[in-house]
Amino acid sequence: MINFAGSQSKVMEYNFRAIEEKWQKYWSGNQVFKASNHSGKPKYYVLDMFPYPSGAGLHVGHPLGYIASDIVSRYKRHKGFNVLHPMGYDSFGLPAEQYAIQTGQHPALTTEQNISRYREQMDKIGFSYDWSREVRTSNPDFYRWTQWIFLQLFNSWYDKETDKALPIAELITRFDNHGTEGTFAVCGLELAFTPEEWAGYDDARREDILQNYRLAYRAESTVNWCPELGTVLANDEVKDGRSERGGYPVVQKKMMQWSMRITAYAQRLLDGLDTIDWPEPLKESQRNWIGRSEGASIHFDIKDSEEKIEVFTTRPDTVFGVSFMVLAPEHELVDQITAEAYRESVQAYKEQAGRKTERDRMADVKTVSGQFTGAYAVHPFTGQEIPIWIGDYVLASYGTGAVMSVPAHDSRDWAFAKHFDLPIPEVVSGGNVAVESYDAKEGKLVNSGFLNGLDVKEAISRAIEEIEKKGIGKGKINFRLRDAVFGRQRYWGEPIPVYYENGVAQTVKEEHLPLQLPAVDAYLPTDDGEPPLARAATWSYHPEKGVVTASEGYPLETTTMPGWAGSSWYYLRYMDPANEDRMVSEKAEEYWQNVDLYIGGSEHATGHLLYSRFWHKFMFDRGWVSTREPFQKLINQGMILGTSAFAHRLKNKNEFVTASIARQVPTDPIHVDVNMVNASDELDIEQFRQWRDDVGNAEFALEGGKFVVTREVEKMSKSKYNVVNPDNICEEYGADTLRMYEMFLGPLEQSKPWNTAGISGVYNFLKKLWRLYHKDGDFIVSEDEPSKEELKSLHTLIKKVNDDIEQFSFNTSVSAFMICVNELGGLKCNKRTILEPLAILLSPFAPHIAEELWSKLQPSAGSISEVPFPQAEEQYLVEDTFEYPVAFNGKMRFKEELSLAMSKDEIEKHIISLEKTQGYLEGKSIRKVIVVPGKIVNIVV
């Protein structure tokens, strides 16, 4: 242990190392933060988004949210709440699998190592987590219940009448007794059969039908398939139609995949947003993602064909303006309807479109492309023939994958019509459709038969009426939200507990869960493109024996669950983490209910946060949870960005030049590790030479003996060599300084670049605070009565800190602490009446130093963590005068201290009578005097 006071036994200075180690030991040794599931106190559940334990270790961005939630947790304990504040790991994921592919090491092993490192790093920051409740999504004890939930989803359907999920057994009973008659279920197809027909179906046929109702079901979906890698890629793994790794071609391919029928919950997910306290932009993101739109579905006949094209439109009023139709290139009817003469060009276009990802197609609005199929649709009202095209601006996954194009009133359709020289008939007046499309929902209908003369609004309902009357369609609510693809062609995820008996999906028995990941010889797909699990020798299922070798039993599912499976319900497991009989006991669930405060990044807005709400609502329907929403209040923390450093290398030369030269000549910027650059942006050249083989013998052009790098703000990431770990800071300044500094950086919600330049300010503050309680190394606190000034300073702080924590404005609290400590320092205050509340106030922010001071103030009182939080007393805060700023035409000229008891008139009279006022008037007359008591005086001349 380092003692700054040298050999003296007394600790002269603030010795954070000793203090922090002492209290971290005390907290864990005494289980100070262990939460009980039984308490007379009100409960408060504070949750952090659990991290994915990556190989780079915890970086300074992670603790930002964790510190904030820890402050709230500690604050709530001081306020008399029974606080549940747990932490765990989202430990399934792609990076561990990639690493396993490269090194052959089992992902469980590297995951374990990464977790230990994360835990060590978190322990050093002094979080008040109840570690006895830790969860890991990759632990069989945990994913057993993820699999269990999957089985429940598989065995459920959605009843539109009661608007909730019900057991599939009930649906089967209904089919036995009434067929589809009288049941209104969310279903993938429009199905109708009688009980007799149902009775006649064999098991395979029945299962086929039930797949359309199950909330977890198999269906075809389009994926980015890379034949060379034999695997499916995420959109961001695809660059310009090629895989980012290796640069192999990627094609769009349809695949049978497990999916989740989240669309059944679209309306409830939308409505629920009004009941939760989340940031408005986040709710807005979810609303847009769900994308509810009202309109109509219309069926268009195809000339010389039995088939019909179904479209969804939000503008049925413009039906007379349809001059062509566009299908997504992947639309199932394309091949059927294409005329012989166009077959080749249609095929070519489909291939071209198949090379683009959906995102590329959405992003590129400048290039218009498409291909005529040679087929014609028939307009349902005019009987006119309408050419049918295919075009990649129509997405197969949205609506029906087909649009009725109204070029006059839709900008994408307009661009398409212009490009291919198709007619643009105007049907809503108000714009000039020869110049651009008129998309506004205002104006009168023209050239539209029975709709002529109506407003857009009237025309929409009239058109729907007419469409329904003709039996060619109906009014419909459409959602942009799609069912979520649930299967992944990966190893490191939860196995899906399903096996196939003669091709029919059957579920693994609950008593055989968890279905554990099998051993495989490599973490790659098989040679014929099967997922890694297909490599396992032991991967079949016997309903009596469980998992068996491939020689007996039935084949098990080989895809695994996506990253979001475990994170969709982990918050429930913390309530009752060791339960072996249920995912969470009724009693624990009843006590903790749901999360009171959830802190995490807004990048999860439409993924994790929507899926969790979906699963939670499903579990509510089936009676396993008693609340309708998982996260009552949510705060987004901003991202901490890294400041990358670049050394500039001359184009095509192995010579590096310092920043000032780099500005004048063409260079390639090369990322250099930020740890090799000092605060003045000077690079340690020797370290750099050793770091990269190819720079070993490079030349360096310096200026003034220095080599200077340039800086740029980017996302903090291992690949950009700009990751800063919290460890060094804990080492150099201590956890309390790190905690307060991260809060001091700025508002929690804002993203900001990491920069340690200001950290000494916070460190100095803690040293100053320490000196209030100590003199010459002795703890000296007096019992004297405090002065009015000291009380005012303290109570100003108490008020500020209470208000700020409630509003999650932690940066301003830190400033307030600094102001108060500066004031008390100036007053040489060492009075217990002031310093005791000060220590308690500080305890959520800098818990180690607060415990240490508390143990000296109250040697036998135990931990500070549950001592009641100070309350501000107004009597110490009242002011009787105010220094009024006096402005002329809005410009502040001077200040005048006046009693707050004065009326507006009195203030006005007083100010006008002042000599200074007359000086500023310069002889001009006063037009008006505005007096806002307690705020400002403004004189208009």
Next chain:
RNA sequence: GCCCUGGUGGUGGAAUUGGUAGACACGCGGGACUUAAAAUCCCGUGAACAGCAAUGUUCGUGCGGGUUCAAGUCCCGCCUGGGGCACCA
């Protein structure tokens, strides 16, 4: 492209939500203590102009307009950084 979000001194940021722009902190400059250093403390610090000085004037919250007695804050139009867009987590 679409959706969300940010832009204030050399730097991080503050501003009671329409009422003194720049709190607090870093950095920088000057000073005290010290043989010296560290540590600590004190003073100054948005820019330009005028003045020996106290001080004063003008400009100033990404850019251009507008509303208002008063705009960082409200409205309209732009520029620009960051995040998301369904298999990264």
